[in-house]
Amino acid sequence: MSSAARYLSLSACATALLLLLQLPNGHAQELSFAGSAQLDYLHVFSNERARAFTLDGFTTELSMKVSVDVNENISGQIKVCSGCHGFELPAAHVDVLVGDFLSLRAGRFVPEFGDFPTRYDPANHLSNSKPLPYDMGRMLRLRDWNMSVLPAPYVDNGLELGLDHNIEDALALSYFLYLVGGLRASEGATDVDWKQMRSRDFYYVDNNSEPMLGGRILASIFMSKSASLRLGASAVWGHYDPDAELDSLIVGADLVLLISGWALRAEYLFRRNEMALGAEPEQSFIYGPGADGAYDPYFLKDGFYVETDVPIVESFSLYGRWDGLRRWGNVAVGSTLRSQSALLRYTLGLNWEFVRSWRLKATGEFYDFSDFGDETAAHLGIVGSF
């Protein structure tokens, strides 16, 4: 795959360049600025030493975005944000529209995967925390679990091709295909290194000179003026270690049902992740080999969420979510997990939009761990966009 993927990347870059050369020249016609801010406080009622296993207390998330429409076909966007992960550049890309149905995105962006990453900004969702399959740093026991299946936003450098296909007024299909730098870790890794993914030392370089290949299919069904259904499926695959020997496959399916202000969203994510066993796996892993006498060199991690929000009275919305994570496979020495570990979380919340685009968020969360004691936590936050 290695050399084929590199040739594919080169071909994609050459195609993008040719498309750009075909488009008319233009100067900046429209410049727009937007941003959002959230201040959130997390308190764990059930544990006085929560600081040991989560990022409790205050967390501020800020984002600022500048968009430029060069002409009808070309636009660009730069977005910076800051949160518990430090500073991030989730967007620095150029979009080229060819006709009304084909688009090309090049630069640094959030690749199309699932539904939640399209609304990962705190101003775009009613919960204080992210769903467990996408959690980046606000879940309890985040280090024990090495976070989620695919922490959002997953930002990467590369090219993304989009194709819109309207079958009729009631049905639209969208296809996305992308080549990006990919997930990262050091040599001999047993999981993706999410800190290295965001390290300034590695921001703009690939760690193994080999891209990850991903894609998404989205079907939007418009049932009436006030009701719609979206169904999506996503996948991304590639090697994540410097030697390009360990691969990671992530697949997902998502559903969004919107009916007159009521929303139902559900997603499922699954990751199969290879691990480096090392020369002495009996010294590095807690569990011994399987019945065939060999160590299985991978683990599986999956997660889901189902959430709904409904307006109850003017400017107040009720929010509920049920989400979970599971992990199967051997665990490294020092881990607190077992070969089969699970986590379920139940969340109930209330949103109050006290000024247009500014909301107060309050949620309560109950964590049901298979390997640790149950925990109860609450968030209180204020969020707005401008």
Place this chain on the structure above:
Amino acid sequence: MQPPSPFFPLALLLVLGVVACDGLLPEVGPAQLARCSNSDSDPATSHSFEADLRPIIERQSAGCGEGCHHPGGRNPVGVALGGLDLSSYASLRLGGAQTGSSIIVTGQPCESLLLKKLGPTPPFGARMPLNGPPFLSAAELQDLNDWIAEGAPEQ
């Protein structure tokens, strides 16, 4: 010949995903090593930074001259890149750029990033010491585990 349904690619992807996952759960044997525990494995023996951790730091830093994590060292790469100064108990407790004060969570070795970075599968970056192998032995890691479980005293 009928054109394929627009939902065909979606259905194909879902079917492929289910087929690929079915029957592929990783298999493991019985546990051969203990899971991380926050308890002190030998309460009768006391541990301290000066008696247990400093000798390990000084021995493991030999490859960096005066010490990878010593700001006065000839090659203090650990201070320059990771921001972690291990020259004193106080600077250790401050942690590095990635770890912060979570480098040692008093009484909770399983949550302490110091032990995770010294273990075979660090959650980020490379296993320490960087010039290993050799790495810390199981007995040394257990001593560190017990030191943190005892409250990570300096003396």
